[in-house]
Each structure stands twice: as C-alpha cells, then as structure tokens.
Amino acid sequence: MKKLISFLLICGILPVMAQQQIEVRIEERPSSTGIRPAFEMAVPQATAGDAIDLWGKTIIQRNLFKKTPKMKKIKDEWWINDLIIRDITSMPLNVITQVSSFPDHIYVNIFLQSEGGFLGSSGSSEQTNAAAARYIRNYGVELYRHAVDKELKSEEKVLQKLEKDMNKLLRKNKSYGNKIEDALREKGELYGEAEYQQLLLGNVTGNPLGVIGETNRADVEKQLKSTKKDIKKAEKAEKRYKRRAGKNEKAQRDKISEINHQRAKIAEVRTKLNNIR
DSSP: OOOOOOOOOOOOOOOOOOOOOOOOEEEEEEETEEEEEEEEEEEEEHHHHHHHHHHHHHHHHOOTSSSSOOOETTEEEEEEEOOTTTTOOOOOOOOOOOOEOOOOOEEEEEEEETTTTTTTSTSHHHHHHHHHHHHHHHHHHHHHHHHHHHHHHHHHHHHHHHHHHHHHHHHHHHHHHHHHHHHHHHHHHHHHHHHHHHHTOOOOOOOTTOOOOOOOOHHHHHHHHHHHHHHHHHHHHHHHHHHHHHHHHHHHHHHHHHHHHHHHHHHHHHHHHHOOO
C-alpha cells in the first residue's frame, strides 16, 4: 500500500487565487538505481537552478577543517554520497535529486539511500521517514519563499521604472509650463510693440504722436508686419505647448493609475511572502 506523508503550507495568495499547498509525498519513482521510493513535492514559482542551488546549501554543511563535499550531476540527477544530515538520521546517506520544470512550478524528487536501503521503503523507520519529510518540506518552504521574494523584487523594479517615468513627465510638464509662460510674455510684449507701431502710423484714434514722414512710415509698416508675424508665432507656440501639456497631464493620470495598480500588486506579493509558513 502506498504511503503518504503530507505537510501543508498555508500561505496568503491573491484574492482571486486558491490557496496553494506544499505536500511532501513518498512515491515510487524511476531513478538511475531503479524504481525507488522518493520524497516528492511540487514547489510553485521556483526554478530548477534555484532548487539545486538552495538544496546544496541546505544539506552541505561548511566545515573549515574538512573538505566540503559537492553535488555531482550525472545525466538528469544530482548526487552526493555519504552525507550525514543530522536532522534526519545519524547514518550516512546517498542523496539523489531530480528536478522537473513546468510553466508555473517544479517537481522535486529526493531519494535518500542508507546502508539499510532507501528511506520510505517498507521496513524503514517511520520516525526517520517523518524526519526526512519534515526536513524536505522546510527546504521546499524556503525555496518557495525565495521564489516569491524574487517575484517581489521584480515587481519593485517595475514600480521604480514607473516612478522614474512619472518624474520625467513632471519635469516635462514643468518645462512646458515655462515655455507657455515665455510665449505669453513674448506675445504680450509683441502686442505692446504692435500697438505702439499702429500709433506711429496714425491707425489709432487720438494719436498723440502726430504724423510721421513717408520714409519712416514705410519702415514702421514693415516693422508692424514683422511684429504681427511674431505674434502669430508666439500664439502658435503657446497653443503647441498647451497641447503638449494637456497630453502630458493625461499621461500623468495614466501613469498614476499604473503606479497605484503596481503598488497594490506589490502589497499582494508581500502579503503572500509574509504568509508563507
């Protein structure tokens, strides 16, 4: 009869998602040594590379006075022999690890071989099996936490990018505001020049400046024509920068919406991380 040792990891998940579980099961699985009992679990979001890296750091204890053992990859398995994991047993173990990757999770199969055979087989100590399952579950929880922490850092980078974009928009908006003010000031000055030139030409009722000579009139008319062109340019510049400012303000509203959405997303991921047990 197949044995089952289940340990549930209850964690905070986004409201629209069901709660995820981490279960450690003892299953008969193929290995390079034949069909053997494996401690099997699925870990959401994790990658094979991170799984092997963390597993090595978990089971291999650094010792200044002894040579540190290393895992060796043989085809699709990672091996380490004669390793003592005191949280499981005082007996040396051969540890064989397999990792299979899927789009949103990985499967980890761990075979633990002692002198008496493979842990999890019939006749093996229930106490030792339970200790191994608990140890592997703790590793799985830490691996899941590591994966969610990476997700959190990734989402925080997205937020930083959005905030930088927002700052650029604010700087541009300030620049547009300055250019609009410049255009308005220039337009006001030009209107003053045009009014003065019209006064010189006698185009304004009650001209206090009197009549100017024909030669001067031609120059003033030329100046007035140029001033009117400059007024149109200033008006066009004012309209152009107002249009750009309007688009910028809409972009700011959209960016604020993105930032708020991203902040909410980060809060959800952080809640998920904090609830991993």
